[in-house]
Amino acid sequence: MSSYQKASLISVDQAITKGRKMLLLPRILMIIGLFFFLFPIAMLFIAIKDGPSFSTNAWLIAASIVIVCFFVCFYLPFRFWSKRTTRWKLWAFNNVDNVHELKIAAVQANLCPAYGTFMDKIQIQSAKEREQWRKLQDRFDFPDIFKDDSTIPSVTEVFYSKMNSAVYILFGLLFLGIGGGIEYLVIKNNGDFTSQLIPFVIVIAAICYIVINIKRMLKKQPEMVLDNQGLTTPGTGFLNWDLIFNEKVTRTDRGKRGILYTFSFQYPGGLVNIDVSDFNVNKARLERLIRVYKGRFAAGLS
Structure with a gap:
């Protein structure tokens, strides 16, 4: 038996759930950091284009600000994200029950780039981590290990959500009332044809919206x-x-x-x-x- 065919493995869902939790903070820091890194660069370009010529000291100050922003706002969050991503994928691809499913799910959930892609290559990893990641690709040479879920029935029927439809009907009734009220006031005050047409269209659209969602709620198929x-x-x-x-x-x-x-x-x-x-x-x-x-x-x- 291969060393990868373990007796107790986790499911793809468990791995994805843990990955989302682990990478939430790094993602937030990268988004915030990218803004604070690009903002001074944008201001610098505007100053170069529209402002007076820079002195040597001004250039040194501007360059220093850009370098500090790059290190603090871009490099450190990117390094944090790289390390967290590497830590998760080494754990997940070594312990999950189905690496083929995990590969698809992880890419779709943006948890880690596919092996060998540009984003995978530029991640900050140690030589040991990159070697571990390379060796884990050997798991794809073995057949999938399917782990059934007894909580899922043999047949699942999917319908429109009755809760969503009920909320949409309430909104439809709200717009129906608004449109009807405006129409009444316009007619009462002898408004022109255009003024009468707009609330009338709102009323018709609201009625259609309500009918569609009532049909969805009552549909048996x-x-x-x-x-x-x-x-x-x-x-x-x-x-x-x-x-x-x-x-x-x-x-x-x-x-x-x-x-x-x-x-x-x-x-x-x-x-x-x-x-x-x-x-x-x-x-x-x-x-x-x-x-x-x-x-x-x-x-x-x-």
């Missing part, structure tokens, strides 16, 4: 069904897990419009993108369900 054999969606029908590949759940920050979560996968019929933002399963749970069900299918478990 699930939006997705995951089980030990495959995945069912309204657009694709049933697909065995061996026909599904490159599956991932991505997070997109849309600013004021909120956060969009998209479940995408490829199959022989093409590429599928499903908006799962309002489903009753979060990103981490959906990723876990997919890993377990695909693992059961590959292991021949019913």
Whole structure:
């Protein structure tokens, strides 16, 4: 038995959870430090472009400030992040039950760069740490060790979140009231056609929004069904897990419009993108369900 085939290994989820906790502080420090490093550089460029010519002493002071900011605000946070990342990945890839899943999950969660990439190469590591990291790549030569999760049922039906729909309905009612009130005041005060049209559009949009979410709450048919054999969606029908590949759940920050979560996968019929933002399963749970069900299918478990 290989030295990597250990009797007691941790799950991918446990490794990812610990990684997020370990790297939270380094990430925050890097973001803050990058701002304080770039700010004096930006001010220096503005001063060079629009200000008077620098004297020798002024150049020395400016250069000193940039060097100090680079060391304190950029180098030290980057070194802290590098060491924490290295410490986590050496531990995780040595103890996790499935290194192939961990590699995908870690890159998607931005916990560590993929082996051999530019970001991996520029991380600050000792020669011993880099050698350990290189040796850990040998684990990919061994078959995956699937660890089932008994808490996950054989079939999971995914619906729209009733709680989200209820909140959206309340907002719809609020805008319906606002639009209706404005419309009443405009008509009462003999407003022109344009003034009457805007609140009318608000009322119609609010009614449509309310109807859509009521339908979602009352819908009996699930939006997705995951089980030990495959995945069912309204657009694709049933697909065995061996026909599904490159599956991932991505997070997109849309600013004021909120956060969009998209479940995408490829199959022989093409590429599928499903908006799962309002489903009753979060990103981490959906990723876990997919890993377990695909693992059961590959292991021949019913």
